[in-house]
Amino acid sequence: xxxxxxxxxxxxxxxxxxxxxxxxxxxxxxxxxxxSRADLATATGLTRATVSAVVEDLLAGQLVSESxxxxxxxxxxxxxxxxxxxxxxxxxxxxVNVDYLAVCVVDLAGQVRHRTVHRVDLRPVAPADxxxxxxxxxxxxxxxxxxxxxTLVGAALAVPGLIDDAGLVRLAPNLGWRDVPVPExxxxxxxxxxEVPGVPALTVDNEANLAALGELHSQPPGPLSFLHISGExxxxxxxxxxxxxxxxxxxxxxEIGHLPVHPEGRPCRCGGQGCLExxxxxxAIVSAxxxxxxxxxxxxxxxxxxxLADAGDADALRALHDAGTALGVAVASVxxxxxxxxxxxxxxxxxxxxxxxxxxxxxxxxxxxxxxxSPVTVRPSTLGAEAAAVGAxxxxxxxxxxxxxxxxARSG
Amino acid sequence: xxxxxxxxxxxxxxxxxxxxxxxxxxxxxxxxxxxSRADLATATGLTRATVSAVVEDLLAGQLVSESxxxxxxxxxxxxxxxxxxxxxxxxxxxxVNVDYLAVCVVDLAGQVRHRTVHRVDLRPVAPADxxxxxxxxxxxxxxxxxxxxxTLVGAALAVPGLIDDAGLVRLAPNLGWRDVPVPExxxxxxxxxxEVPGVPALTVDNEANLAALGELHSQPPGPLSFLHISGExxxxxxxxxxxxxxxxxxxxxxEIGHLPVHPEGRPCRCGGQGCLExxxxxxAIVSAxxxxxxxxxxxxxxxxxxxLADAGDADALRALHDAGTALGVAVASVxxxxxxxxxxxxxxxxxxxxxxxxxxxxxxxxxxxxxxxSPVTVRPSTLGAEAAAVGAxxxxxxxxxxxxxxxxARSG
DNA sequence: GCTATTTGTTCAGCGATTGAATTATTTGCT
DNA sequence: AGCAAATAATTCAATCGCTGAACAAATAGC
Numbered sequence: 001x002x003x004x005x006x007x008x009x010x011x012x013x014x015x016x017x018x019x020x021x022x023x024x025x026x027x028x029x030x031x032x033x034x035x036s037r038a039d040l041a042t043a044t045g046l047t048r049a050t051v052s053a054v055v056e057d058l059l060a061g062q063l064v065s066e067s068x069x070x071x072x073x074x075x076x077x078x079x080x081x082x083x084x085x086x087x088x089x090x091x092x093x094x095x096v097n098v099d100y101l102a103v104c105v106v107d108l109a110g111q112v113r114h115r116t117v118h119r120v121d122l123r124p125v126a127p128a129d130x131x132x133x134x135x136x137x138x139x140x141x142x143x144x145x146x147x148x149x150x151t152l153v154g155a156a157l158a159v160p161g162l163i164d165d166a167g168l169v170r171l172a173p174n175l176g177w178r179d180v181p182v183p184e185x186x187x188x189x190x191x192x193x194x195e196v197p198g199v200p201a202l203t204v205d206n207e208a209n210l211a212a213l214g215e216l217h218s219q220p221p222g223p224l225s226f227l228h229i230s231g232e233x234x235x236x237x238x239x240x241x242x243x244x245x246x247x248x249x250x251x252x253x254x255e256i257g258h259l260p261v262h263p264e265g266r267p268c269r270c271g272g273q274g275c276l277e278x279x280x281x282x283x284a285i286v287s288a289x290x291x292x293x294x295x296x297x298x299x300x301x302x303x304x305x306x307x308l309a310d311a312g313d314a315d316a317l318r319a320l321h322d323a324g325t326a327l328g329v330a331v332a333s334v335x336x337x338x339x340x341x342x343x344x345x346x347x348x349x350x351x352x353x354x355x356x357x358x359x360x361x362x363x364x365x366x367x368x369x370x371x372x373x374s375p376v377t378v379r380p381s382t383l384g385a386e387a388a389a390v391g392a393x394x395x396x397x398x399x400x401x402x403x404x405x406x407x408x409a410r411s412g
Numbered sequence: 413x414x415x416x417x418x419x420x421x422x423x424x425x426x427x428x429x430x431x432x433x434x435x436x437x438x439x440x441x442x443x444x445x446x447x448s449r450a451d452l453a454t455a456t457g458l459t460r461a462t463v464s465a466v467v468e469d470l471l472a473g474q475l476v477s478e479s480x481x482x483x484x485x486x487x488x489x490x491x492x493x494x495x496x497x498x499x500x501x502x503x504x505x506x507x508v509n510v511d512y513l514a515v516c517v518v519d520l521a522g523q524v525r526h527r528t529v530h531r532v533d534l535r536p537v538a539p540a541d542x543x544x545x546x547x548x549x550x551x552x553x554x555x556x557x558x559x560x561x562x563t564l565v566g567a568a569l570a571v572p573g574l575i576d577d578a579g580l581v582r583l584a585p586n587l588g589w590r591d592v593p594v595p596e597x598x599x600x601x602x603x604x605x606x607e608v609p610g611v612p613a614l615t616v617d618n619e620a621n622l623a624a625l626g627e628l629h630s631q632p633p634g635p636l637s638f639l640h641i642s643g644e645x646x647x648x649x650x651x652x653x654x655x656x657x658x659x660x661x662x663x664x665x666x667e668i669g670h671l672p673v674h675p676e677g678r679p680c681r682c683g684g685q686g687c688l689e690x691x692x693x694x695x696a697i698v699s700a701x702x703x704x705x706x707x708x709x710x711x712x713x714x715x716x717x718x719x720l721a722d723a724g725d726a727d728a729l730r731a732l733h734d735a736g737t738a739l740g741v742a743v744a745s746v747x748x749x750x751x752x753x754x755x756x757x758x759x760x761x762x763x764x765x766x767x768x769x770x771x772x773x774x775x776x777x778x779x780x781x782x783x784x785x786s787p788v789t790v791r792p793s794t795l796g797a798e799a800a801a802v803g804a805x806x807x808x809x810x811x812x813x814x815x816x817x818x819x820x821a822r823s824g
Numbered sequence: 825g826c827t828a829t830t831t832g833t834t835c836a837g838c839g840a841t842t843g844a845a846t847t848a849t850t851t852g853c854t
Numbered sequence: 855a856g857c858a859a860a861t862a863a864t865t866c867a868a869t870c871g872c873t874g875a876a877c878a879a880a881t882a883g884c
Contacts, residue, residue: 016423253751254749338665339666339667
């Protein structure tokens with residue numbers, strides 16, 4: 001979790017410029033083609049004079065650069081297009097998961113500029129050791145980034161578990177972590193980050209949340225509100241509303257894995273009964289398909305399942321259909337409640353989407369009151385396996401775009 | 413639904429004052445004691461000079477007034493307290509429900525200054541006729557308000573059904589309405605509203621949503637995020653996140669009545685199976701308690717049920733317990749998903765809260781993963797029967813507080 | 825080569841905030 | 855009473871950043 005934006009304070013004289021810097025930079029980031037200053041003026045309602053002044057600041061701060069004059073028809077002085085700089089600030093994404101460590105660097109434009117994945121079973125590894133290895137990988141990433149004129153301005157760490165406001169990992173069941181003070185442990189290593197006002201040096205967040213953010217910022221831009229479901233051993237969801245992650249009162253939203261889909265059904269390790277995880281979790285699907293659970297690596301099991309289903313194996317198909325139906329019941333609840341029109345199947349579900357999608361859609365159609373007027377899209381995630389690490393790094397980069405003033409004050 | 417705030421446009425020169433007007437007025441509205449200019453300066457971070465200038469505008473525009481000097485200890489010139497004016501702009505709230513029409517006027521401070529309720533079974537009444545009677549009541553309310561120097565600046569209408577962006581009532585099953593173009597029908601009557609920039613003359617919204625807003629603005633101030641459940645014939649919910657109503661992509665959020673609590677259970681008129689409404693809707697409870705469903709008026713049936721339960725009637729107690737359990741399963745889903753810490757039982761549930769609360773809490777404890785760390789409060793609504801009308805009127809008044817510039821521009 | 829057109833910059837003007845100085849009003853102390 | 859300290863609110867010149875119009879730059883079409 002992060003301690004984000006300050007509560008709406010007074011609008012001071014200088015805030016005006018801060019707001020317009022963010023506004024213009026945001027437009028440049030959101031545009032599908034490099035906009036000219038004139039485009040930005042009409043889009044924002046500011047005068048061309050103001051936009052020019054703002055853009056000058058952004059250029060001086062290395063946040064944007066002028067691109068080749070875009071070919072345009074008609075008369076008139078040719079426009080100079082503005083694009084996000086491919087140097088300057090960048091975000092560091094870190095991920096600790098059950099069977100791998102991942103590190104990546106994402107620049108302002110959302111491009112993944114560096115990526116390292118280390119396959120290793122982390123359940124027997126102590127948290128401090130796992131983080132030490134992650135820091136080692138991050139150091140290499142920093143050096144790599146520096147060679148491309150990228151400065152790391154913040155890091156975000158993804159962990160599959162419940163994280164509190166201070167970054168304490170309360171519980172990461174599948175990792176075997178409990179009350180791990182991540183910020184303290186990381187503070188014992190030399191810092192890799194150049195601190196910038198407005199950007200926390202380190203945030204720790206739930207893997208499902210960051211994967212959802214990754215999806216939000218993926219190219220091409222998708223909807224601003226959706227549900228992203230990470231189907232791993234546990235099932236987590238990231239809820240994105242109006243382009244912002246919804247974290248809940250304590251940051252523990254999205255526990256879709258424990259939605260009761262059969263209230264009097266199988267007991268769950270959470271203490272409840274009939275939780276979705278018991279019917280659509282990876283272990284549940286694998287064992288329902290009759291696969292030996294000896295094949296521990298999660299991605300291997302998923303791949304094997306897809307292989308079997310592809311070959312028409314009846315057990316695998318039935319297991320997937322049943323899991324999809326259970327998932328559909330939960331998704332129908334979410335859609336009834338939040339009126340979302342897009343559901344993204346991520347994590348292990350992405351590879352299984354061809355078989356999960358039909359029963360999920362069937363349940364939505366049957367159970368969602370408003371389905372007749374507003375169709376719901378269900379699609380696999382576009383990001384690959386380490387979506388959370390990419391989302392983590394991207395969330396840092398996005399923070400610079402949302403609050404460029406801090407970075408500009410630094411490089412002044 | 414309403415066509416609210418424009419998409420974050422450019423921050424112009426004058427926006428600065430607009431923003432600070434809203435900021436200062438908002439602080440005055442949120443304060444528990446009348447703040448002085450100096451209090452506001454420290455609270456907002458603005459200088460005292462700026463606050464004085466802003467307050468002068470607000471005083472000139474009749475939005476605030478100076479109260480008696482608050483008794484304060486210590487030396488120094490005594491402060492002049494600022495309070496929201498009890499005259500000036502006010503909101504008109506309208507409600508069409510199954511068995512009553514309601515109209516009320518709420519001032520800036522959130523006080524209900526006028527209230528009329530007309531008990532009548534509206535199912536046999538044509539929509540146009542129902543609205544005509546409502547307009548008649550509203551005319552009397554307007555005259556009443558004018559005598560107290562209140563100006564109606566907008567109206568909000570609550571309807572128990574699905575409303576689209578344009579104010580069209582797509583479906584109000586219990587009222588028997590379908591595709592009713594409310595704004596068109598109301599436009600045929602003489603206007604009662606003095607239009608103000610930034611405040612739509614009429615918005616139409618779901619009853620459950622507006623009831624939740626009423627709860628949000630009730631005194632004393634409660635939490636900024638909560639789930640408000642309106643238990644009537646149908647079950648609707650209003651989701652309030654960070655002090656704002658969450659409406660969903662198409663404005664159809666909160667359909668908690670159709671969350672599947674027994675996926676293979678009783679068929680529901682929505683086409684699904686095992687929806688909450690079939691287990692915890694008013695009709696379901698009443699018939700489970702063995703009460704003749706001949707007693708049609710909903711409030712009567714609820715009152716009788718409470719009476720029986722109070723007297724220890726076994727059937728009534730069992731019916732309420734079962735309904736509470738079903739409700740608890742649905743609430744557990746919501747809490748797992750959104751991590752809310754407060755659930756308000758409103759509408760018909762308010763009176764039944766003593767019996768519904770225990771089973772709801774039991775299900776939450778059993779099924780919510782994070783319940784151990786973050787207790788969930790379940791309490792009855794503080795507003796009475798016509799909560800939606802009060803919430804509707806209050807939402808209009810709140811809009812003035814959020815955007816005072818429009819009103820000030822009007823009054824010269 | 826000239827005109828129309830569009831882009832981007834320059835500059836005086838202005839509105840709103842700022843910070844310091846000033847005035848206003850009360851409490852506490854002698 | 856009288857005076858100093860303390861707090862509240864206002865006044866005013868300075869400054870920051872937006873505005874609008876005029877101007878310079880660069881291209882297409884005739």
